[in-house]
Structures are given as structure tokens and as C-alpha cells.
Amino acid sequence: MADALMIVRAAYFASVLQLFGLLVFGAVFSGWDNALPRSRRIWRFLAVLVLGAMSVRLVVVSAAMSGMGVGRAVSQGTLGIVLAETRFGHLWLARACLLLGVCIVSYMGIRGTRLVVIVALTLVLALTAASGHAGATPGPGGAVHLAADTLHLCAAGVWIGGLLPLAQKLKSPDSLEQAYRTARRFSVLGSLCVGAILVSGSINTWFLVGSLPALVETEYGHVLLIKLAVFASLLSIACLNRFSLTPRMQNGATQALTALRRNVLLEALLGLAIIVIVGKLGMLPPAHEIWTVRR
């Protein structure tokens, strides 16, 4: 059951962050005007994927909450109880409504669609944060933790979710100069995201880990260290792209464009690895909690 929960969590995060990143990437590179029908079809496809992952997660989480198998949980009406009587269920319904709204709005293609969809997805990410530990942090710190976790998800979505659209845009640019401008603009966006991830990650760690012993002596801390190692690798490649390959493109080195595109795809792969680790982290009690109980 734990493995299934981890996989569906990772699938949910991968699809929702990809959708968010794609939308923001489009806004940055194509403007706020209405997207082409093809783009809107991709949005709808991803929104349906997110809804699918959410639905599977609802079933698996309901089974885990009730302590029953999936079959019994479904047949005995546990899903209804979860949706009607638990915070997770209420937040699930709110997210599902927003995603259905995304599907409808993107189908209609009315003016301002992209902005409306980005706002809706930001709310979905905030509700996702509220479904996790950030939503369970008591007192005034709870609002700070929730805001930090929402920012963390948004920044990760813009950066990681923007990588595949970037690779696609670099695939067949009109000129090397255009590819250079695209890479430069994305690196500015990426730098802002890294800053936001550092700040929000610091706040999250304060709430979830809280001390060095809790970091090094709990399973949560160990998994977090693995996530950090992958994050450091991702950041190293991003720095290589920003400070070495992009300037070489300005000097007319076409092979730098090929290397850049390969690195962007590698970054996307590492981003996926981080998302899988986040799936695992979500299954573990936070380090500070274990540390408090042990003491």
C-alpha cells in the first residue's frame, strides 16, 4: 500500500507541476493572449491526467485511512465518507472542481483563458499544500508554512515544468540568436525560481526538521539528504547551461545548442527523480515529529 501511495503521489505531482510549468512558460514566451487550440488541447489532456492521478489517489488514500484493502474500501462506501467527512476529502473536491473548470475554460477558449487557468492551477497547488503537513501545522506558524509550501510548489512547477517546453522550443529555433534569447530568458526565470525554492525550502525545513540531529538521525532526514543531492546535481547542470553553454551560443557555437538541449532534458529527468523522492517524503513522518517523540 505504501508503494502504491508513493507512486500515485509522484504521478499527481508530476502531472500538476508539468501543467503549471507549461502554462507559465507559455505566458512568458508567448504572452498572455489566448493560446492556440493545440496548446489548449494539451492543457486539457494534462488536466485530465491530473484528475486521473487524483482519483486513483483518492481510492488508495481512502483504503489506507480506513485500514482496509482497496476493494473493501470501495465496496463499503469509504470514498463517500472520506469526501464528506474529512479535510482531505473536502480539499480533494475543491481541487477537482478547479481542474474541471480548467478543462471547460480551455475548451471554450474565451479571452484571458491563460490567466484564468494559471490562477486556478495556483489555487490547486495551494490546496495541495493544505492537504499535506503545511495544512496541519497549528497556530500562526500554520499560515506561514502553508504560504511557503505553496510558493515551493509554484516555483518548482515553473522551473521543472518549464524544462520540457524549453527543450521543445530549442529543438528547431529560427536562428541561433533566437535560441540564445530563449535560453537567457529562461535562465532569468529559473534563477527567480531557485531563489523562491531556497527561501520556501528553508521555511519548510524549519517546520519539518527543525534541528541537525533530527536531520541526520531520522529516515525523513536521510531521504531529504538524497533529495538535496539530486537538487544539487540539477542546480549544477543549470549553472553549466547558464554560465558556459548559453554564452557560447552567443558566440555562434551551434554545438552548444545541441549540448544545451541535451542538458535541459537531463534536468527534466532529475526533476522527475526529485518528484519521486517527494512522493516518498510524503509517506514519512516529519523528522522533528519523530525526534520529539523519541525524546
Place this chain on the structure above:
Amino acid sequence: MKRAFFVALFVACLAGAGQAQAHAFLVRSVPAVGSTISAAPAEISIWYTEEVEPAFSAITVTNAAGHRVDQGNTHIDPANSRLLHVSLKPLKPGTYTVHWYAVSVDTHRTMGNFTFTLAPSGKGAHG
């Protein structure tokens, strides 16, 4: 040097934390875990580390023979969603086992059990 390394490691880790989900662990109970008491309690109260979902949380109490002595009415405290109560039938001296399971508001299920002893009249209580 070693301290500087760990401080640097911790600062670096600040970047890495993401979403995690909490688990409701027992903080304390009345009667206390493993305690011996002299007066029969009317209810069991358990405080948890996180808010719990009443629909998926419960406390049951059994005597030494394994028979239920709780009223089957586990309910959340109206003023504190980290606190669960269950009423008890009148208890006789003896050792009782409290079984609990709880689902935190972020969906994780935990469970456990502990005992307490009701001493015969006139015997001192501790714990």
C-alpha cells in the same frame, strides 16, 4: 571544522524540504500510559501530535479477560481536534488495555495500545 561542516550541510538542506505528511502520535493520555490509579475513570482521553479525523479514529478498552469496557462512543473534543475521548462502563480493580487508532487530517493512520491499572480501594496510586 566538523561543526562547520554540519552547519553548512544543514543550511544546504534548507533548500531541500518539500511536502511531508504528519502522523498522529500519542502525546499523553488520562489515565496515563502504564499508570496505576485509585479511582475508576469515567472516560479515557488521548492527546495526539496532530489533528485527527474522527470518522477514522477510535479508542477501545478491554479488561484482563479481553471484554470491552468502553461505551463505543469515541468522539473528538469540541475545543481541541487533537484530543479524543471515549466513555467507560463502571470499572472494577484490575489491569485494562487501551487500543487506539487515529488518522491525522493529512490522512496517515497510526495505532497503538497501552495499559493502566485500577488499584483496589485503599491501595496507593502512582504513575
